[in-house]
Every structure is written in C-alpha cells, then in structure tokens.
Amino acid sequence: xxxxxxxxxxxxxxxxxxxxxxxxxxxxxxxxxxxxxxxxxxxxxxxxxxxxxxxxxxxxxxxxxxxxxxxxxxxxxxxxxxxxxxxxxxxxxxxxxxxxxxxxxxxxxxxxxxxxxxxxxxxxxxxxxxxxxxxxxxxxxxxxxxxxxxxxxxxxxxxxxxxxxxxxxxxxxxxxxxxxxxxxxxxxxxxxxxxxxxxxxxx
Numbered sequence: 316x317x318x319x320x321x322x323x324x325x326x327x328x329x330x331x332x333x334x335x336x337x338x339x340x341x342x343x344x345x346x347x348x349x350x351x352x353x354x355x356x357x358x359x360x361x362x363x364x365x366x367x368x369x370x371x372x373x374x375x376x377x378x379x380x381x382x383x384x385x386x387x388x389x390x391x392x393x394x395x396x397x398x399x400x401x402x403x404x405x406x407x408x409x410x411x412x413x414x415x416x417x418x419x420x421x422x423x424x425x426x427x428x429x430x431x432x433x434x435x436x437x438x439x440x441x442x443x444x445x446x447x448x449x450x451x452x453x454x455x456x457x458x459x460x461x462x463x464x465x466x467x468x469x470x471x472x473x474x475x476x477x478x479x480x481x482x483x484x485x486x487x488x489x490x491x492x493x494x495x496x497x498x499x500x501x502x503x504x505x506x507x508x509x510x511x512x513x514x515x516x517x518x
Contacts, residue, residue, distance in 0.1 A: 316343050316344070316497050316498060318343075318344055318348055318351075320487045320489075320490065321424070321442055321485065322348070322422045323489075324422065324440070324441045324442035324487065325422060326413060326417065326423050326425070326439050326440045326442075327422075327423070327424045327425070327442035327444065328425050328426075328427075328436075328440040328442070328444065328459060329424055329425065329426040329427075329444040329446070329483075330432060330444070331429075331445060331448050332428065332447060332449070333428070335448070336446055336480045336481070336499060337392070337426045337446055338362065338366075338392055338426070338507075339505065340426075340446070340483055340499050341359070341362070341392055341424065341426060342362075342366065342502060343499055344388070345357050345359070345372055345388070346370065346502070348388055349371075349372075355386050355387040355388055355421075355422075356386065356387035356388075357370070357372040357387060357388050357390065358372065358373050358374070358375055358384050358388065359373070359374050359375070359392070360375055360376065360381070360390070360392065361393045361396060361397070361426075362390070362392050363507050365507065366507060369505065372390075373387075377397075378397060381397070381412065382412055382415045382416065382419075383419075385419045386419070386420045387421050387422075388423075388424075389416060389421050389424070391423065391426060392426050394427035394431050394432075395427055400436065409435075413439055425440070428452075429448050429452035429459075430452060430454070432453070432454060432457055433454055434454055434456060437454065437458040437460075438458050440459075441488060442485070442487045442488075443458070443462050443463070443485070443486040444483050444486075445463055445484045446480075447475070447477050447478050447480075448475070448476050449474060450476060451474065462486045463486075466486070468494060468496075469496065470484065470496070478496070480499075480501075481498060481500070482498060482499060483496065483497055
C-alpha cells in the first residue's frame, strides 16, 4: 500500500459498510508507517486493546486527549464514536478540533460508515478511501459522495461500489492518476472477528 500518497494529506476519510475491512486497512497504515521507521508516533482511537498492544501504538480515548497529540499519524476507527455527529451545535467544535490536530503537525485518517460523514466533515478531507458500500447510503451532495460519483472505473455500478475485501478505491488529487485501487494485506493476528462463532451452525 502506498501510504505516502495517503498520509501526506492533513485529513483523509475512509468509508465503507460494516465488515468490509476498514479496520484492517488502518492496521495496514500503522504497520507500513512503523516499518518505514518514520519519525512520527502512531496514535489510534477505537482499535481493540489486543490490536493496539500487538501493533505497539499509542491509543487515546477522547477528543480532549486528541487535541494534545503532536507529530504523528492519528488513525480513528468508527468516527461516530469520538464525535457526536448528530449534534449540529458541535459542528464548530469538531472543525476547531481538526484544525488544532493538524496545527500540531499530525495527519489524521477518519474511518466510518457512509452515514457518518456529514457534508461539513466530508469537506475537511483532501484524500478519500472507499471500501464496498451502497452509494445511496452516502450523505447527498457530500464530498465523499461527489468524488465517488465522478469515478467510472472497476467495481462501481449505479447503486453499489463492490470491491474485494483486500482492495480499496482511493482518490488523492496531487497525482496524474487521481483515482486508483490499492491492495490491503490481511493480517490474521489482527482480525478480531476471526474467532466469532457461526450463530447458525449446529453444534
């Protein structure tokens, strides 16, 4: 995965339906960044404790704490848990938080469901990443929806974006090829759902 194209953006958005591999993509970003021995710290929100321990990254648990982070890569899983996106009165506070986070020399990747990215939040990003989803689930006229509708390549139909779980569609505006599909490696040890029992399989 070409993490440099993603992480050179101050704010990136990763969107997809449940069980499409969003968390595994965040794991990929963390591992590739650490492997490259870049100088920043990797901070995470929303990843399970067993994942953060294995990755050896620095977890945080609140917006207040996020605003104090410096010189790092901030990976937020399930953005709807850290920001109250249904409370319109908090819109300005969220914008101020993102401004503070980027002012502190951080790059942030916000991951969530299609309904999480309201127009004001979607407009803060310059890089967009899509896993499989139903296009109509995206907020109408949001940048996440508009950028996806402009894409006419593999995996996109009139109603759905359907990608293999080991792929992600990315829009990053600074290159000639603004839309591209990248690979996402599967790491079994970070798959916290692999031990889930089949509720319909008889004993």
